[in-house]
Amino acid sequence: MLNKFRDPNLSRKLLDRLGDELDGELRFMEVCGTHTVAIFQSGLRSLLPEGVVHLSGPGCPVCVTHESEVNAFLDLAGRDNVILATFGDLMRVPGNNGRNLKQAQADGARVKVVYSPFDTLKLAKENPGDTVVFIGVGFETTAPTIAATMKMAREQGIDNLQVLCFHKTVPQALIALMDDPDTRIDGFILPGHVSAIIGLEPYRFIADRYARSAVVTGFEPVDILQALVSMVEWRNQGVARVENYYTRIVPDQGNPTAMSVMYEVFEPADALWRGLGEIPGSGLEIRPEWESFDAKKSFGVTISETPPLPGCRCGQVLKGVIRPDECPLFKKVCTPAKPVGPCMVSTEGSCAAYFKYQVD
Amino acid sequence: MSDKVLLDYGSGGRASQRLVSELFLKYLGNDELNRLNDAAELDLKGRVAMSTDSFTVDPIFFPGGNIGSLAVHGTVNDVAMMGAIPRYITCGYIIEEGLPMSDLERIVAAMGEAARHAGVNVVTGDTKVVPKGAVDKIFINTTGIGEIIVDPSPSGDRARPGDVVLISGTIGDHGLTILGTREGLEFEAGVQSDSAALNHLLVKLVQELPDVHVLRDPTRGGVATTLNEIAGSSDVCVELDENALPIRPEVSGGCSILGLDPLYLANEGKFLCIVPGEYEEQALEIMRADAIGQDACRIGVVTDANPGKVVLVTQLGGKRLLNMLEGEQLPRIC
Ligand code: SF4
Numbered sequence: 154m155l156n157k158f159r160d161p162n163l164s165r166k167l168l169d170r171l172g173d174e175l176d177g178e179l180r181f182m183e184v185c186g187t188h189t190v191a192i193f194q195s196g197l198r199s200l201l202p203e204g205v206v207h208l209s210g211p212g213c214p215v216c217v218t219h220e221s222e223v224n225a226f227l228d229l230a231g232r233d234n235v236i237l238a239t240f241g242d243l244m245r246v247p248g249n250n251g252r253n254l255k256q257a258q259a260d261g262a263r264v265k266v267v268y269s270p271f272d273t274l275k276l277a278k279e280n281p282g283d284t285v286v287f288i289g290v291g292f293e294t295t296a297p298t299i300a301a302t303m304k305m306a307r308e309q310g311i312d313n314l315q316v317l318c319f320h321k322t323v324p325q326a327l328i329a330l331m332d333d334p335d336t337r338i339d340g341f342i343l344p345g346h347v348s349a350i351i352g353l354e355p356y357r358f359i360a361d362r363y364a365r366s367a368v369v370t371g372f373e374p375v376d377i378l379q380a381l382v383s384m385v386e387w388r389n390q391g392v393a394r395v396e397n398y399y400t401r402i403v404p405d406q407g408n409p410t411a412m413s414v415m416y417e418v419f420e421p422a423d424a425l426w427r428g429l430g431e432i433p434g435s436g437l438e439i440r441p442e443w444e445s446f447d448a449k450k451s452f453g454v455t456i457s458e459t460p461p462l463p464g465c466r467c468g469q470v471l472k473g474v475i476r477p478d479e480c481p482l483f484k485k486v487c488t489p490a491k492p493v494g495p496c497m498v499s500t501e502g503s504c505a506a507y508f509k510y511q512v513d
Numbered sequence: 514m515s516d517k518v519l520l521d522y523g524s525g526g527r528a529s530q531r532l533v534s535e536l537f538l539k540y541l542g543n544d545e546l547n548r549l550n551d552a553a554e555l556d557l558k559g560r561v562a563m564s565t566d567s568f569t570v571d572p573i574f575f576p577g578g579n580i581g582s583l584a585v586h587g588t589v590n591d592v593a594m595m596g597a598i599p600r601y602i603t604c605g606y607i608i609e610e611g612l613p614m615s616d617l618e619r620i621v622a623a624m625g626e627a628a629r630h631a632g633v634n635v636v637t638g639d640t641k642v643v644p645k646g647a648v649d650k651i652f653i654n655t656t657g658i659g660e661i662i663v664d665p666s667p668s669g670d671r672a673r674p675g676d677v678v679l680i681s682g683t684i685g686d687h688g689l690t691i692l693g694t695r696e697g698l699e700f701e702a703g704v705q706s707d708s709a710a711l712n713h714l715l716v717k718l719v720q721e722l723p724d725v726h727v728l729r730d731p732t733r734g735g736v737a738t739t740l741n742e743i744a745g746s747s748d749v750c751v752e753l754d755e756n757a758l759p760i761r762p763e764v765s766g767g768c769s770i771l772g773l774d775p776l777y778l779a780n781e782g783k784f785l786c787i788v789p790g791e792y793e794e795q796a797l798e799i800m801r802a803d804a805i806g807q808d809a810c811r812i813g814v815v816t817d818a819n820p821g822k823v824v825l826v827t828q829l830g831g832k833r834l835l836n837m838l839e840g841e842q843l844p845r846i847c
């Protein structure tokens with residue numbers, strides 16, 4: 154089945170159609186890092202007609218983790234009786250002074266890379282004298298699993314597991330992008346995995362309020378091309394639509410079970426995004442009933458605006474105002490080996506993708 | 514001998530002697546090694562190629578070989594890539610106390626067989642036993658030496674625009690076998706290490722072709738890293754054709770499960786060969802006539818478009834960079 158979505162001949166035809174239909178410019182943004190990588194890896198980016206302007210948005214949770222959030226977890230690392238548990242991709246994200254979890258670990262902090270939030274249950278059981286703090290970073294895709302982990306911990310009477318909750322939700326970030334006077338986006342490629350949880354409804358405003366189109370789509374070239382062709386056609390017809398082209402994975406109504414677990418434990422709150430600043434209602438906070446799991450409360454963590462990393466243009470990259478290779482630090486000071494900003498750290502960050510795949 | 518390797522065996526005393534005579538000489542013995550002198554006397558003529566490598570592979574036994582055969586193949590192949598006939602190798606064993614004697618025997622036996630097959634003699638060696646935990650089971654170092662038979666030797670800085678890039682067989686088998694075994698994955702029949710001595714085929718190739726520009730075995734870092742090194746030192750662009758890459762379906766399947774790219778996986782029985790375009794057919798014929806080269810094919814060309822870079826022409830016909838890897842390739846986390 155996959156082959157159909159990778160078929161070079163079909164892709165050719167779609168590319169031709171895209172070229173034919175296009176008069177003027179189409180500025181499209183993919184929200185999800187996995188799409189960014191797919192567009193480069195398949196070579197699609199080099200084949201898109203000139204009028205198609207490709208922007209990579211705030212789609213990687215690692216990239217949008219705010220400097221002050223990074224400082225907050227770096228601050229927790231190394232405290233007595235704290236074991237920090239995290240997904241591996243946060244290990245190299247630099248805080249304000251360039252320090253990261255890898256260095257904290259070398260300095261003696263107890264940091265444990267886990268493959269699933271559920272691994273933290275075992276970790277907590279094995280270390281009864283310590284508090285295991287899981288760094289909760291991610292969108293609607295990861296938040297339900299973490300909520301489920303907290304529920305399990307409560308059922309099993311585990312009281313030394315906490316979550317440092319920095320979860321963010323995608324639709325509100327898109328509103329902020331559309332409201333930003335600096336950005337110009339004609340259409341969105343919507344994330345596959347996030348949409349599998351939240352469904353299509355939360356994106357309707359893109360067409361209704363902003364008269365722009367958006368398509369939920371898969372990660373194969375044919376998927377992506379079909380979405381682009383449709384968005385151009387709709388524009389030519391003078392309509393704006395939000396559609397689901399990824400029905401093989403994403404139900405229109407999302408995953409109500411996952412959503413209800415998520416909202417049982419978390420509630421919407423304002424959140425700070427790297428580069429985008431504070432966006433109302435764009436984050437998740439642990440509900441008062443689950444307060445005993447809230448590392449922010451028990452460690453008195455406060456998140457406030459801290460200055461961005463000097464020289465880093467991640468904010469403009471994330472908003473699609475500049476391309477990564479337009480950042481003066483790109484490839485010079487900032488490389489995957491020595492990243493200045495998180496967009497270069499995450500394997501799916503847009504700067505890393507440009508560094509890795511762009512021919513010249 | 515006891516059924517486990519004890520610290521005594523590395524002491525230099527009787528126990529060491531017993532280990533050498535009852536185990537090492539049994540499998541590796543030859544006229545030179547049997548003399549047990551402090552150093553070996555070698556008979557070499559002309560320009561000489563020499564290479565050394567240390568083998569620390571985990572697991573030490575894997576489908577398709579073990580650390581003993583690997584330690585021979587790795588070094589013999591490195592010497593042969595210079596257009597040389599490998600003649601002698603040395604071996605240094607660092608063994609963790611407590612290693613089952615039967616494991617050691619299997620390893621030494623595999624080393625002996627690999628050396629015989631490659632036509633090299635192990636002429637000197639060393640054994641150390643270290644306390645538990647000081648090494649992981651067993652490390653082996655081998656050094657190989659051979660006589661160079663062509664002038665100029667193939668070299669990483671001799672790729673030229675107009676050359677073709679050939680590979681002797683499928684990509685990624687060894688690396689996936691090792692990582693998969695480590696992750697505890699059982700593979701379908703067919704995925705196993707390709708570890709093999711390439712020297713006989715390589716000698717034929719450099720003798721029969723008028724000019725071979727580059728020979729390299731894409732071991733650690735895989736095809737992508739090796740080609741990046743070549744593109745860099747020759748200051749040319751290597752353009753790879755994704756459609757032409759020989760990758761077993763089992764390997765690409767295993768890679769997608771683990772989130773790995775076969776182009777960055779190690780190979781231990783394959784070589785890359787860059788020759789002027791006009792020798793393509795002849796080179797492929799020679800390679801395909803040999804069992805270890807039967808899947809040989811052309812995977813790319815050398816151009817002057819983007820000097821120092823490796824560009825992948827994708828199945829769609831688009832182009833993207835195939836960069837060096839930053840650090841080690843790790844199975845998927847996210
Ligand atoms: S690296 Fe990829 S999968 Fe991991 S958080 Fe970033 S976008 Fe998601």
Ligand code: SF4
Pocket residue numbers: 464465466467468470477480481482483484487492493494495496497498504
């Ligand atoms: S290249 Fe580096 S410094 Fe520039 S925006 Fe990207 S991550 Fe930030």
